[in-house]
Amino acid sequence: MIPNWIAAPLLLLVFFVPGFAHADPLQRIYNDWQVSCDNINRCSARSSQDSQGLVLQLTREAGPEGRASVSIDFQRNNDEQSTDLPIANRLMLNGKALTFNRREWDVGKKHIASINRVVVSEFVNTIRDGSSIQLGGKLEAQQTTHPGISLNGLKAALLAIDQQQSREGTKTAWASRGNKPITAVPPAPAVPVMPRFSEPHPLSDSEISAITQNTASNIENNDCSLDPSEREVHLFPLTNDKALMTVNCDMGAYNLYVLGYIVSRQAPYKAENLVLTMPFKAGEDDQPPELINADFDEKSGILSTLDKGRGLGDCGVSSRWVFDGKAFTLAAYASEPSCDGYSRSGEWPTLWVSR
Template sequence: MPYWMKSLLLPFLFIASVQAAPLQKIFTDWQITCNNLNYCVARNITGENGLVMTLSRYAGVNDRPLLRIDYGNRYTGDLKGAALQDNLLLDQKRLRPDFKHWTVEPHHLVTSHPIAIDEFLTQIMDADNIQLTWRPQSTISLHGLKAALLLMDDVQGRVGSLSAWVKRGSRSVWDVPPEPTAPVMRLSERSATPLTREETTGLIDYGTWRVSADECSLDPMRREVSVAPLTDSKALLLVSCEMGAYNMIDLAFEVTRTQPWLSRRLTLSLPFAPPGRNDRLLEIINAEYDAANAQLFTYAKGRGLGDCGIATRWQFNGQEFVLAEYAEEGTCDAWHGSDEWPTLWVSQRPSQP
């Protein structure tokens, strides 16, 4: 490609990289998630059969690829059976990768070596499945893998380059958009004065009895009310309003710390539309507030097991709550807990002076 064409192409790719929206999609038996930094992770579903392959990659030249195959997880515990290394089948034939650059454990195979990953993907990309010799029901379906990795290449601007995993071309490995910069969280200039006992008592009473039944279906005697200082003049009031099997829906209010109590309903607005939705408002579920760090956490379980759902972290900057982190696992297949759900939004704290 002529130099002048590259000089036009790279700024375009940089803009596309910065403006890329977070996503989570399913292609047949594979799920891919990419966050606001264009970091992407793809894995096969369903993990309930105990065998899962995961591929992840960062945007930009410093892509730090990772491929892993795991048998068993935090839900299943250690599963019995022979080592993966010698007991994998690819379409009913022995799969014997070169494990020279892999970390090999009985039930976990991991590599971050780019050439090893390329060689392995070349072996499996057009196959149907990987399975265990001694437990055929433990299968990694490969249907959808190519589509998921093609989307990953597209999001990261690798299509047509030597670093692409699917549609590889002649563009240099250096000819890819850089990783976008994470948004910097603005913090409150100073910590709020702790609430006095009188302030706490008055605000809890206000949240228990003054919130309208039209807003809160729970009987006042069953409501859980918590208060915390936001600023020296305002407090955060969280009131549990609807109870489900494993989720508690909360209402949040910014309330004056002195009588007469004046309150304002708080809403949380996301900087992007979550997967499968057109709106950006987040329902406040199972909320907890860390007053020491001025951070609000929400955690919505997709089911009681806690293997799927949405987890968020919001930073109060002295005026409003701004999204700091958003993780979502849309597939309920008993593979991992909320601490490992793929992220769709991440941020960074301001650098220390």
């Protein structure tokens, strides 16, 4: 299943400012906080789920007038008939009650949110130097402590966002505020424009037969756990003279590892290893991304991958690549390193967008 964020129109997620190169994405853990920033410096910071379901998330877009949001959600108990008061009436900062003006906040029983930039900034100022936010009220039978949000690492997370968006020392900064004017904050970087895919002629039965017999049958890879007789081969047209060939290699509980090749559609049917090149460094090494749960759309020329960190689907990496006639170019990338149950819907933090 492809995560929901991949299916959303990318144009709605970004805007274009000519003349500014893309930013290197950032994703890092600061004690109990995770920061994720994409290639146009749209950033998010959220608390970990070691809080019995109480989660705080902050988002901010780049630029002097970058939009911001804050939300607090209680995800542990899904019983909407609970007699407990709404969480807005029960949240405490360092033991003192937090107050929320309902004209400025969207308040539900288990959800509080605001997209008012001033309100978000004031809330950040209120909690920035705190130690924890706790949910008061009666404990459930299985609970021994009140659900809470640790603020350990929040200031470092806010500073990382200030640095990523070049807000340090300006009046708009969340952690490193100064007297520099708002105009000192640079605009968002440019959004990469993806090449158009020209849909080629479909593969004929004779082409499929020839490629399979001359190329797929000759592939040897001792690193594959699947026996050669069990390796399924799939062929997709890329251009009128090239095709994508994928070969199932290893099967896990919820991930299928695939080998990829660019093959010619005419004799002598040469095959080259498909190597995906990242425009930024993802992770600790520079190894090219693996083809995991790979899928190719013949109409759009988009190759999708989905690497689940565990069967629950709350963590992992997903990507989309567009074929430009010669190679695959990254179109979208999302990563959720924290397997803590928060991102079960597959809406993982976005690190790369395009238009």
